[in-house]
Amino acid sequence: xxxxxxxxxxxxxxxxxxxxxxxxxxISKSSYGSTVGPNVFPFGLGVILILLSLIVISQARxxxxxxxxxGAHDYKRFSLLLLATIxxxxxxxxxxxxxxxxxxxxxxxxVMERRRLFLSIGISAFFSCFVYTIYVIVFQGTLPPxxxxxxx
Amino acid sequence: MDTLHFLALGFGEALAWHNILFCFFGVxxxxxxxxxxxxxxxxxxxLLIPIxxxxxxxxxxxxxxxxxxxxxxxxxYGAMYSGSTTSILINTPGESASVVTCLDGYQxxxxxxxxxxxxxxxxxxxxxxxxxxLMLIIVxxxxxxxxxxxxxxxxxxxxxxxxxxxxxxAGKSMPKALIMLVAGLLISTIGIDTVSGSAxxxxxxxxxxxxxxxxxxxxxxxxxxxxxxxxxxxxxxVQEFAxxxxxxxxxxxxxxxxxxxxRGSVMGxxxxxxxxxxPTLSSFISYTMEKRLSSTPERFGKGAIEGLxxxxxxxxxxxxxxxxxxxxxxxxxxxxxAVLMGAFIMYNVQPGPLLFEKHPAxxxxxxxxxxxxxxxxxxxxxxLVKMFAKMxxxxxxxxxxxxxxxxxFGIYAVQGNIFNLWxxxxxxxxxxxxxxxxxxxxxxxxxxxxxxxxxxxxxxxLTGSNGDYSIFVTRPVSALLLTAAxxxxxxxxxxxxxxRRVIVNEDE
Numbered sequence: 001x002x003x004x005x006x007x008x009x010x011x012x013x014x015x016x017x018x019x020x021x022x023x024x025x026x027i028s029k030s031s032y033g034s035t036v037g038p039n040v041f042p043f044g045l046g047v048i049l050i051l052l053s054l055i056v057i058s059q060a061r062x063x064x065x066x067x068x069x070x071g072a073h074d075y076k077r078f079s080l081l082l083l084a085t086i087x088x089x090x091x092x093x094x095x096x097x098x099x100x101x102x103x104x105x106x107x108x109x110x111v112m113e114r115r116r117l118f119l120s121i122g123i124s125a126f127f128s129c130f131v132y133t134i135y136v137i138v139f140q141g142t143l144p145p146x147x148x149x150x151x152x
Numbered sequence: 153m154d155t156l157h158f159l160a161l162g163f164g165e166a167l168a169w170h171n172i173l174f175c176f177f178g179v180x181x182x183x184x185x186x187x188x189x190x191x192x193x194x195x196x197x198x199l200l201i202p203i204x205x206x207x208x209x210x211x212x213x214x215x216x217x218x219x220x221x222x223x224x225x226x227x228x229y230g231a232m233y234s235g236s237t238t239s240i241l242i243n244t245p246g247e248s249a250s251v252v253t254c255l256d257g258y259q260x261x262x263x264x265x266x267x268x269x270x271x272x273x274x275x276x277x278x279x280x281x282x283x284x285x286l287m288l289i290i291v292x293x294x295x296x297x298x299x300x301x302x303x304x305x306x307x308x309x310x311x312x313x314x315x316x317x318x319x320x321x322a323g324k325s326m327p328k329a330l331i332m333l334v335a336g337l338l339i340s341t342i343g344i345d346t347v348s349g350s351a352x353x354x355x356x357x358x359x360x361x362x363x364x365x366x367x368x369x370x371x372x373x374x375x376x377x378x379x380x381x382x383x384x385x386x387x388x389x390v391q392e393f394a395x396x397x398x399x400x401x402x403x404x405x406x407x408x409x410x411x412x413x414x415r416g417s418v419m420g421x422x423x424x425x426x427x428x429x430x431p432t433l434s435s436f437i438s439y440t441m442e443k444r445l446s447s448t449p450e451r452f453g454k455g456a457i458e459g460l461x462x463x464x465x466x467x468x469x470x471x472x473x474x475x476x477x478x479x480x481x482x483x484x485x486x487x488x489x490a491v492l493m494g495a496f497i498m499y500n501v502q503p504g505p506l507l508f509e510k511h512p513a514x515x516x517x518x519x520x521x522x523x524x525x526x527x528x529x530x531x532x533x534x535x536l537v538k539m540f541a542k543m544x545x546x547x548x549x550x551x552x553x554x555x556x557x558x559x560x561f562g563i564y565a566v567q568g569n570i571f572n573l574w575x576x577x578x579x580x581x582x583x584x585x586x587x588x589x590x591x592x593x594x595x596x597x598x599x600x601x602x603x604x605x606x607x608x609x610x611x612x613x614l615t616g617s618n619g620d621y622s623i624f625v626t627r628p629v630s631a632l633l634l635t636a637a638x639x640x641x642x643x644x645x646x647x648x649x650x651x652r653r654v655i656v657n658e659d660e
Contacts, residue, residue, distance in 0.1 A: 005589045006328075006589065009591065013335065016335065016338070017334075020338050020341075020353070024352070027345075027352055036615060036619060037348065038345035038352060040611070040614075041341060041610060041611070042341040042352065045334050045337050045338050046338065048334050049334045049335065049338065052330050052334060053331065055327045056325075056327050056328060056331060059325075074383060074385070075384065077383060078380065078383050078384045081383060081556075082380075085556060085560075085577060086577065088560065089574060089577060092564070092570060097561075101557055101560075101561075104557065105554070108553040108556070109549065109550065109553055112383075112548075112552070113549045123550060123554075127557065135206060135561075139206055139207065139209070139210075141206050141209075141565055142568060143561075143564065143565070
């Protein structure tokens with residue numbers, strides 16, 4: 001058990017519980033045709049969440065930190081991947097599905113293993129074009145189109 | 153006769169060519185999900201929901217629902233079939249229900265008996281699947297009819313029982329599992345309240361009026377979370393695996409497996425029906441049972457075919473059994489069935505007692521399709537097992553990024569906005585951080601799905617009793633269900649305190 005993490009997570013859930021309790025005080029108390037208003041359920045759950053958070057925090061504080069070093073965790077690769085995904089979502093609509101997905105996949109494949117650039121490019125190009133063709137052209141679905149830059 | 157009539161209707165539905173296609177695609181994807189590392193049945197089903205939604209978009213709503221559920225159910229039981237393949241060949245379970253299959257399956261493979269091991273697993277899965285299906289046909293409708301007599305208080309207590317059961321077995325720490333559950337229930341209250349019309353926790357942001365969508369959260373917590381976990385653990389090396397060789401088992405193998413298969417089927421089915429238990433637990437229990445019944449228990453763990461046949465049958469029977477509470481009561485008994493339930497709701501088909509009355513074509517169509525699905529799976533897992541074994545060689549470095557790209561595509565395709573992609577990403581990171589510290593993802597997703605049902609029945613019951621909370625304990629059936637719910641939470645805690653090892657269900 002990771003003591004620090006549990007304590008922090010417990011505190012976060014405590015705040016979430018408090019937020020729902022406070023928030024539900026602002027909701028109108030009763031509604032037509034029902035004696036129980038929309039505030040009751042979230043209020044009660046918020047209180048339960050606070051109590052549970054207190055249990056988790058106290059358990060974490062009492063327990064010994066038994067966390068072991070579980071070998072090298074690949075935080076660098078994970079952070080790069082997460083960053084790439086955030087950028088991907090950020091530019092998803094403005095750059096369009098095909099281009100953003102192609103670039104995202106090439107970058108992420110290379111993050112996973114910096115070899116075989118051409119294979120990465122090939123798979124990425126195939127995937128992005130394949131999904132777009134099938135979904136947008138065959139099934140008439142909506143995905144962000146190519147941007148209106150000159151030349152397109 | 154009534155049931156036969158409906159079953160005929162179901163076969164009519166399931167035999168439509170597009171439904172056979174959907175069924176095949178579903179079990180095919182399920183087989184892939186079972187074989188590929190880094191993606192389990194719940195994330196597999198969650199990932200395919202958006203894709204099914206777009207493919208069935210052109211059908212009439214009821215037909216679309218039938219086809220979609222046929223396919224998604226196929227993914228579920230398909231994954232149960234083929235999860236054993238990786239257990240046997242590379243000692244890595246494809247999903248948690250196949251953990252025990254590693255024990256004897258991999259040993260058989262090392263002794264050069266990989267082929268017969270795969271064959272027995274497939275045959276056992278088939279027998280168990282068919283048995284569970286027959287039981288489903290016999291039991292589901294009568295059960296639904298009993299549940300029809302439930303009023304709101306009983307229903308509320310039933311949902312509480314379902315939630316308690318899954319949460320009680322969901323992880324190493326009960327308070328953590330409960331926290332996740334309550335958080336999920338709270339998330340379900342975000343949005344416009346359907347009864348009063350008042351906006352709750354929306355901060356006047358129009359995007360939040362509909363609430364957070366279950367599918368966004370499920371894909372984030374299950375699929376993204378799993379990919380992140382796999383990447384950070386660095387589990388991306390390609391493993392060497394055993395040669396399959398000849399597939400057909402010998403007569404001796406068959407003779408040794410027949411009883412374990414039958415026992416596993418019956419036991420697995422009943423465990424599957426219980427909420428919270430599910431395939432993983434049933435395979436563990438079956439293994440223990442076979443070992444205890446065996447005259448040569450010392451062979452277990454060294455390639456005993458009984459230790460493979462029993463659990464493999466049990467987990468498939470349990471997968472079938474799990475469909476019963478889902479269809480008849482509207483209570484999912486595992487993470488994967490919870491995701492399936494979310495899919496039903498997305499199509500405006502509410503699982504539960506009314507399902508058999510309101511949407512007979514959907515429910516019987518799905519049930520009938522499971523016959524074809526089982527046969528297809530037998531074919532996919534016996535003659536074609538070598539082809540799927542090849543799939544294991546797909547390097548994770550290509551597979552994992554593609555799963556991420558499919559998550560993004562899927563959520564954007566069904567939701568049509570960037571906001572949901574951010575929500576998905578946020579839940580992916582939460583799921584990964586929390587999951588790595590024993591906060592299980594399944595109860596949260598379950599809470600999101602069952603929250604509205606719990607709240608509506610609570611409010612209806614209290615309206616009926618003029619706000620008197622004692623209605624839940626004075627009505628006998630409701631009191632019984634609540635007692636069972638409390639026991640489900642308290643008994644494992646007591647066992648733990650007594651120093652007993654409690655099996656937990658990490659069905660992700």
